[in-house]
Amino acid sequence: MNETIDFLNKATTEELQARGEFTIAQVKKIAESRPFRSEEDCARIKWLDASRLESLTAALQASEMTADPTEKPAPETAASMHQRWPRILWRAFLALLVLAALFCLFYFGIPWFNERVLNPLQNNTSRVSEVASQQAADVQALSQQIATLQAQVSDLETRADSVDQAIEAHSQTLADLAQMQDSLQAGNSELSSQFAEQLSLTRAIELLSRCRLYLSQSNFSLAQQDAASTRALLYSLLPTISPEKKQGLTVAISRLDLALGNLPTYPVVAVYDIDIAWQLLVDGLPEAPELVVTPIIQETLPADITPTPDQPTVTPTP
Known part of the structure; x- marks a missing residue:
C-alpha cells in the first residue's frame, strides 16, 4: 500500500493517464491533492477509496512483473521536477531550521548548562568537601574534648570518693566531739551547780561573819538584816542542794529563824544561834550534827521572816 501512495505522489500526469x-479530470485532482501520506489522505477524494487503491496496487504489481528489468526508467520530465521543487525546498528549510535549532541549543544551551548546572554543582561539591573536612576536624576536636572531660570526670569521681571518705571521717569526729561536748556540758552543769552551791554557801558564811561583827558592835539592826539575807540565801538552796547536806542546811536555817526571832530584843541568845549556824556552814553542813537544845524565847517574828515549818528547835554542838 505504501508503494501505491508513493506512486500517487511521484507519478507524473502522463504516467497516471x-x-x-484515471480520467484526465481525476489525474488533475490527484496532482492538486498531493502529497498523500496515508490512506486517510487518499480517502479525501471520494472516488479514491480503499477498493480503488487495492486495484491500483494490483495493477502496479502486475506491471512490475511484466516490465523489462533492463529497461531504464524514463527521465523525469520538467513538469515532474517542477512539482518536486517545493517539497525539496520545504525539506531543506526544515533541515536548516533543525540545524539552526541544534546550533542555538549548543551555542546557548552549553553555557547556560555550565552556568546553571555544572558550576553550581562544582561549587556545591567543593563546599560539601569543605564542610566534610570541617566536620571531620570538629569531630576530632570534640573527641579530644570528650576524652579530656572523661579524664576530668574520673579525677572528680576519685576526688569525690576521697571527699566522701573525709566527710564521713569528719562526721564521725563531729559525732564524737558532740558526744564529748554533751558529756562536758553535763559535767560542766554539775560542776556549775556545785560551784554555784559552794559560792552561795561562801556568801552565806561571809554574811554571817559580818552579822557577828555587827552583833559585837551592838549594831543589832544591821545584824538582823544580814541574818535575814543569809536565811533567804540558804532557803533558796534547799531544792538543789545535795541530799547529804540537806539536813545540816535545814538545821542552819532553823537556827537563823531562832536568831531572827530573838533580834533585836535578845541579842545574847541570838548570838548563840548565829554562831551555831555559822559553824555548820564552815564545817560544810555535816550530815548528822549533834543536837543540843537551846533556850527559846517566844517572840513575834518580823513580817518578812518565814520560819521553817515542822522543824525541831535543836542546837548542834559546835
Missing part, C-alpha cells in the same frame, strides 16, 4: 485507470 498511461495507466488507463
Whole structure:
C-alpha cells in the first residue's frame, strides 16, 4: 500500500493517464491533492477509496512483473521536477531550521548548562568537601574534648570518693566531739551547780561573819538584816542542794529563824544561834550534827521572816 501512495505522489500526469485507470479530470485532482501520506489522505477524494487503491496496487504489481528489468526508467520530465521543487525546498528549510535549532541549543544551551548546572554543582561539591573536612576536624576536636572531660570526670569521681571518705571521717569526729561536748556540758552543769552551791554557801558564811561583827558592835539592826539575807540565801538552796547536806542546811536555817526571832530584843541568845549556824556552814553542813537544845524565847517574828515549818528547835554542838 505504501508503494501505491508513493506512486500517487511521484507519478507524473502522463504516467497516471498511461495507466488507463484515471480520467484526465481525476489525474488533475490527484496532482492538486498531493502529497498523500496515508490512506486517510487518499480517502479525501471520494472516488479514491480503499477498493480503488487495492486495484491500483494490483495493477502496479502486475506491471512490475511484466516490465523489462533492463529497461531504464524514463527521465523525469520538467513538469515532474517542477512539482518536486517545493517539497525539496520545504525539506531543506526544515533541515536548516533543525540545524539552526541544534546550533542555538549548543551555542546557548552549553553555557547556560555550565552556568546553571555544572558550576553550581562544582561549587556545591567543593563546599560539601569543605564542610566534610570541617566536620571531620570538629569531630576530632570534640573527641579530644570528650576524652579530656572523661579524664576530668574520673579525677572528680576519685576526688569525690576521697571527699566522701573525709566527710564521713569528719562526721564521725563531729559525732564524737558532740558526744564529748554533751558529756562536758553535763559535767560542766554539775560542776556549775556545785560551784554555784559552794559560792552561795561562801556568801552565806561571809554574811554571817559580818552579822557577828555587827552583833559585837551592838549594831543589832544591821545584824538582823544580814541574818535575814543569809536565811533567804540558804532557803533558796534547799531544792538543789545535795541530799547529804540537806539536813545540816535545814538545821542552819532553823537556827537563823531562832536568831531572827530573838533580834533585836535578845541579842545574847541570838548570838548563840548565829554562831551555831555559822559553824555548820564552815564545817560544810555535816550530815548528822549533834543536837543540843537551846533556850527559846517566844517572840513575834518580823513580817518578812518565814520560819521553817515542822522543824525541831535543836542546837548542834559546835
